[in-house]
Amino acid sequence: MERNELIELKGIVKRFDDETILKSLDLSIKDGEFVTLLGPSGCGKTTTLRIIAGFETPDEGEVLFAGKNINKVPPNKRNINTVFQRYALFPHLNVKDNIAFGLKLRKTPQSEIDRKVEEMLELVNLKGFGSRSTASLSGGQQQRVAIARAIVNEPKVLLLDEPLGALDLKLRKEMQIELKKLHERLDMTFLYVTHDQEEALTMSDTVVVMNHGEILQKGTPIDIYNEPANAFVADFIGESNIIPGIMKQDKIIEFLGTVYDCVDTGFDKNENVDVVIRPEDIVLLEEGEASIQQPANLLKGRVLSCLFKGVHYEISVDALGYKWIIHSTQSEEVGAIIGMNVTPMDIHIMHKSEVK
Numbered sequence: 001m002e003r004n005e006l007i008e009l010k011g012i013v014k015r016f017d018d019e020t021i022l023k024s025l026d027l028s029i030k031d032g033e034f035v036t037l038l039g040p041s042g043c044g045k046t047t048t049l050r051i052i053a054g055f056e057t058p059d060e061g062e063v064l065f066a067g068k069n070i071n072k073v074p075p076n077k078r079n080i081n082t083v084f085q086r087y088a089l090f091p092h093l094n095v096k097d098n099i100a101f102g103l104k105l106r107k108t109p110q111s112e113i114d115r116k117v118e119e120m121l122e123l124v125n126l127k128g129f130g131s132r133s134t135a136s137l138s139g140g141q142q143q144r145v146a147i148a149r150a151i152v153n154e155p156k157v158l159l160l161d162e163p164l165g166a167l168d169l170k171l172r173k174e175m176q177i178e179l180k181k182l183h184e185r186l187d188m189t190f191l192y193v194t195h196d197q198e199e200a201l202t203m204s205d206t207v208v209v210m211n212h213g214e215i216l217q218k219g220t221p222i223d224i225y226n227e228p229a230n231a232f233v234a235d236f237i238g239e240s241n242i243i244p245g246i247m248k249q250d251k252i253i254e255f256l257g258t259v260y261d262c263v264d265t266g267f268d269k270n271e272n273v274d275v276v277i278r279p280e281d282i283v284l285l286e287e288g289e290a291s292i293q294q295p296a297n298l299l300k301g302r303v304l305s306c307l308f309k310g311v312h313y314e315i316s317v318d319a320l321g322y323k324w325i326i327h328s329t330q331s332e333e334v335g336a337i338i339g340m341n342v343t344p345m346d347i348h349i350m351h352k353s354e355v356k
C-alpha cells in the first residue's frame with residue numbers, strides 16, 4: 001500500500017539566543033514509517049522533535065500534519081505523544097493508573113479503560129503488573145509503562161526521545177527488538193531520536209543523519225551504511241579510514257601519493273575528495289597470496305597494535321604514512337610487515353563536505 005506523507009517540515013529555522021540551531025530543515029515522514037533522527041549530541045534532534053510535538057515554536061517554516069499547517073496547534077491537540085528518556089511516571093500511582101491517566105482525563109468509561117489497560121499491559125509484556133507500584137519496577141519495566149501510557153489513546157504519531165538511553169546495554173538491545181515489534185503490530189508512525197548509530201540502523205525504516213542543525217542524509221539503513229553521502233556520515237555510521245584524495249578521472253583515484261583503481265564516476269577531473277575505506281573491507285594477506293586476490297589494490301604496512309574486540313581484532317597499521325584501522329578475525333604481531341588488499345568496489349569516493 002502506498003503511504004502518504006503524515007508529517008512535513010518545510011524550511012524550519014529555530015534560534016536560541018542568537019544561535020541558529022536548525023537551519024532551514026526539510027523533512028517528510030510517511031504514515032506508519034519508523035524514522036530515526038541520528039546525530040551527535042547538540043545537533044538539533046531533540047529540538048526537531050519538540051517542534052513536531054508542539055513544545056517549541058519554529059522561528060521560520062511550517063509544520064504540516066496530514067497536509068495541514070499545525071504551527072499554532074497546542075501539543076495536547078496534536079495527535080502525537082512523546083516518550084522521554086526519563087520515564088516521568090507518576091510515583092503515587094500504580095502501573096495501571098499510570099497507563100489509564102490520559103483515558104480518565106478524557107472521561108473514558110471505566111469498562112473501556114480496564115479493557116485498554118489490559119491490552120496495553122499485554123502489548124508491552126507487563127501482564128499481571130497492573131497493581132504494582134512504579135517504584136518497584138526495573139528501569140526497563142518503567143520505560144515499558146511509559147510507552148504503554150503514550151500509546152493507550154492511540155495517537156497517530158509516537159515521538160521517542162532517546163527512550164532507551166538510561167538502560168544498560170543488554171536491556172537496551174532487548175528493548176530495541178521489542179520496540180520494533182511493537183511498531184509492526186501498531187499502525188503508528190514512530191519518530192525516534194538517538195545518537196547511537198547501531199540503534200538507528202537496527203530499528204528504522206528510514207534514518208536521517210543530522211549535524212549542526214542540518215540533514216546530511218536520509219535513507220534506508222542499508223543505503224546510509226553502504227552509500228554514505230559524505231565523510232561525516234561514513235565516520236558517524238561506522239568507524240572508517242578517511243583519507244584525502246584526488247579523483248584523477250573516472251575510476252582512477254590518487255591518495256597517499258599512489259594511484260588506485262576504483263569504481264566511482266561523475267567527479268570533476270582532479271577534484272579534491274575524501275576516500276572512505278571501511279575497516280572490515282581491508283583484507284590482510286599472507287605473503288605470496290596477493291596474486292590470487294585480483295582485482296585488488298595492494299598496500300604494505302607495519303602493524304602498530306592489535307586489540308581483541310570480542311568478535312574481531314582491531315589492528316592498527318602504518319602504511320604510506322597513514323594509520324589504518326582494520327578489522328580482522330586473524331591477529332597480527334605488533335611490528336610485523338603485512339600486505340593489505342582493498343578491492344576497487346570498497347574504495348568509496350565522497351565529495352568533500354562543508355560540514356565536518
Ligand code: ATP
Nearest residue numbers: 016017021039040041042043044045046047048195
Ligand atoms: P542531545 O543528543 O544532546 O540531546 P540534540 O541533538 O537532541 O542533542 P538539541 O537538544 O536539539 O540537540 O539541542 C541543540 C542545541 O540547542 C544545543 O546546543 C542546545 O544547547 C541548544 N538548546 C536546546 N534547547 C535550548 C533552549 N531552550 N534554550 C537555549 N538553547 C537551547
